[in-house]
Amino acid sequence: MLPQEIIRRKRDGKPLTADEISTFVAGMTSGKVTEGQVAALAMAVFFKGMSREEAVALTTAMRDSGETLDWSDLPGPVTDKHSTGGVGDNVSLMLAPIVAACGAYVPMISGRGLGHTGGTLDKMDAIPGYVSQPDNALFRKAVRTTGCAIIGQTAALAPADKRFYAIRDVTATVESVPLITASILSKKLAAGLESLVLDVKVGNGAFMQRGRDATELATSLVEVANGAGTRTSALITGMNEPLASAAGNAVEVSNAVDFLSGRRRDRRLTEVTLALAAEMLIATGIAGSNKEALSRATEVLDSGRAAEAFGRMVAILGGPKDFMERPLTYLPKAPVELAVTCDRKGFVTGIATRDIGVAVVALGGGRSAPEDLIDHAVGITGLLPVGAEAVRGEPLAIIHARSKADAEKAATVIKAAYTLGPSRPATQKAVVRRISPAA
Structure with missing residues (x-):
């Protein structure tokens, strides 16, 4: 079963069989399937999609491509x-x-x-x-x-x-x-x-x-x-x-x-x-x-x-x-702490959450590339939640940084990430929906 024929079938919108998928995954694991062929199948799936049966076959083939753990010796559920x-x-x-x-x-x-x-x-x-x-x-x-x-x-x-x-x-x-x-x-x-x-x-x-x-x-x-x-x-x-x-x-x-x-x-x-x-x-x-x-x-x-x-x-x-x-005896502590103070009073009505995460990465607490090193000490604490009352001169959050310059850059991002309004917004549920097997 040639990899290019499997790619051709998916490119043309035809469903792949479990055998075709497992053969392709085995070749991907062993190296017999080239990088170009893997990329071609990925692009074909991107545009043509997969049925649930195909997705199950792909999942199980990749699951079984290496070691699988067995916990049957444990006396309780896993x-x-x-x-x-x-x-x-x-x-x-x-x-x-x-x-x-x-x-x-x-x-x-x-x-x-x-x-x-x-x-x-x-x-x-x-x-x-x-x-x-x-x-x-x-x-x-x-x-x-x-x-x-x-x-x-x-x-x-x-x-x-x-x-x-x-x-x-x-x-x-x-x-x-x-x-x-x-x-x-x-x-x-x-x-x-x-x-x-x-x-x-x-x-x-x-x-x-x-x-x-x-x-x-x-x-x-x-x-x-x-x-x-x-x-x-x-x-x-x-x-x-x-x-x-x-x-x-x-x-x-x-x-x-x-x-x-x-x-x-x-x-x-x-x-x-x-x-x-x-x-x-x-x-x-x-x-x-x-x-x-x-x-x-x-x-x-x-x-x-x-x-x-x-x-x-x-x-x-x-x-x-x-x-x-x-815990505080053992956890690393950043040398610089800076409070991000609020310049007016109001209620927190929104937060640009991704910007908060990006600010942590910029401090050194995250990665832009997989090989990047992490500074475990840096971060942000005391983040006011949506609905909290903000008081002028009081902290929206506290920056923990390696340097004053890093802290000030993060503080600018954090301040811009917060939206304040004159009244408290309605409380939103943290759990939005449940998806069960029968859903």
């Missing part, structure tokens, strides 16, 4: 969550230990940040000693012992996706729903999950800024994942403002520790975290209803059991044993 990315989205740091404390196992394989969105793995790397890419033995030990482990993807998982994405990235074919779907799911499903919950962001700080686009992607992800044999649902959540009041790496870890310990919990962050936890507990069968699931998640959070699970995870993966008790 589940995970994936987010399409946003600003101030540190949900994973609280969600994994909450669900683990309820009795599930969460082998959370996360990614690094690129563009204006932060990466969970970069946040975990802000913790001194934490091994974010452990060997398989330590990964398994952490999951079995603590119930959760937040680590990075190894090269052994879904290697076909790594090559496919690199070619799509330089051929203007990233924005294809079936290809995005297969890319996300092939990595997640290779982790051996029994269930998966997706957090698809929508708004001015998300990759999907329009509701219909977010719904299309969420529906595709849910239908393809279920078609591949993994019970999956999705929540569409709002990203028209930062989810947490902090954006950066160490500052978001500190925010997560405050959340788990009960010292401070941002409203929208709480709403999204508990909603996702409830989805995961229902999917695993630990809870039979949304009400029961929310009750169980809230109980382990308020009792401190989730905080204990996070602390054990950090310790077993090489971080400080007393991290939860003394």
